[in-house]
Amino acid sequence: MKKVLLAISLLWTVSSIAQQDVYLRIDHEVNGQPFAMGAQGQNNLGDDFNVNRLEYYISGLSITHDGGQVTDLPDIYFLVNGSQNFDELLGNFNVSQLESITFAIGVDSARNHLDPASWPMAHPLAPKSPSMHWGWTAGYRFAVMEGTSGNGLAQVYEFHALGNKNYTLQTIETAGEDDNGDVVVHLTADYVEAFYNIPLDQGMIQHGQDDEAAEFLGNFALRVFESSDGNGPVASISEQEGASIRAYPNPAARQIYLDLSKTSRTIDRYEWVNAQGAQVRKGVFAGVGIDTPNSSGIYFLQLYSGEELVAVERVVVQR
Numbered sequence: 512m513k514k515v516l517l518a519i520s521l522l523w524t525v526s527s528i529a530q531q532d533v534y535l536r537i538d539h540e541v542n543g544q545p546f547a548m549g550a551q552g553q554n555n556l557g558d559d560f561n562v563n564r565l566e567y568y569i570s571g572l573s574i575t576h577d578g579g580q581v582t583d584l585p586d587i588y589f590l591v592n593g594s595q596n597f598d599e600l601l602g603n604f605n606v607s608q609l610e611s612i613t614f615a616i617g618v619d620s621a622r623n624h625l626d627p628a629s630w631p632m633a634h635p636l637a638p639k640s641p642s643m644h645w646g647w648t649a650g651y652r653f654a655v656m657e658g659t660s661g662n663g664l665a666q667v668y669e670f671h672a673l674g675n676k677n678y679t680l681q682t683i684e685t686a687g688e689d690d691n692g693d694v695v696v697h698l699t700a701d702y703v704e705a706f707y708n709i710p711l712d713q714g715m716i717q718h719g720q721d722d723e724a725a726e727f728l729g730n731f732a733l734r735v736f737e738s739s740d741g742n743g744p745v746a747s748i749s750e751q752e753g754a755s756i757r758a759y760p761n762p763a764a765r766q767i768y769l770d771l772s773k774t775s776r777t778i779d780r781y782e783w784v785n786a787q788g789a790q791v792r793k794g795v796f797a798g799v800g801i802d803t804p805n806s807s808g809i810y811f812l813q814l815y816s817g818e819e820l821v822a823v824e825r826v827v828v829q830r
């Protein structure tokens with residue numbers, strides 16, 4: 512009998528730590544309806560538009576699971592096409608409880624300026640037709656949307672948005688879904704939100720990294736995606752702007768500290784935001800420890816100089 516119980520115990524132990532395939536699934540929508548090329552939408556300004564090209568890169572992936580453990584996926588790149596179903600394997604991991612997914616729209620600076628021809632033909636960063644590469648100096652087009660807009664859909668719009676400064680990580684809290692033993696990170700992308708507060712009544716041509724092109728990518732970071740749990744994204748600062756500021760220790764208990772030795776920026780206030788985007792604490796930064804939120808969880812520490820958001824640090828609080 513003891514041997515039987517031991518065998519059952521060992522079987523339970525092995526199964527409890529068995530690896531699982533983790534998938535990322537994205538449902539394409541416009542105004543809450545399934546997306547198809549030529550689909551018509553209307554943004555918050557009341558401007559009508561349709562879409563005949565929609566492509567964007569996803570990179571900078573990581574998943575957080577099992578009490579704040581972070582599994583980075585630095586070598587995974589996806590080129591998403593709105594006309595194609597997206598259901599891709601992220602990998603096989605020891606995941607008992609998924610907590611969130613982090614990713615960025617675009618290509619990280621380490622690979623944004625490499626020669627596309629250096630990649631195998633089937634790789635997302637290899638040459639594409641139509642092209643997703645702007646040139647070695649500017650790098651890849653992070654996201655592309657094209658179509659017609661305005662009264663009678665008589666105007667042309669083109670958004671080819673790029674630029675390292677617009678590479679922004681976003682984190683979406685989700686417990687995921689079970690699909691026959693696989694873990695599925697199930698997101699909905701409503702592309703009408705990419706044009707939030709962007710006037711399209713006269714059409715618009717934006718090829719670059721500034722003005723409405725930057726706003727367009729900002730909307731991709733803050734508004735387009737939502738988890739099947741109903742959670743939206745919390746965006747971090749771009750990798751260039753935030754890289755010189757470090758918050759430690761992380762995970763943190765009751766206080767966290769800032770290392771400002773590699774920046775000339777001054778920080779005078781902070782805000783804590785939870786994974787749902789709600790502010791839970793704020794205060795004046797006096798150069799000493801910053802009190803963490805009262806409950807354990809994943810938070811974003813937003814650091815300000817006056818009214819300017821200087822950096823965002825993702826922090827695991829373990830009270």
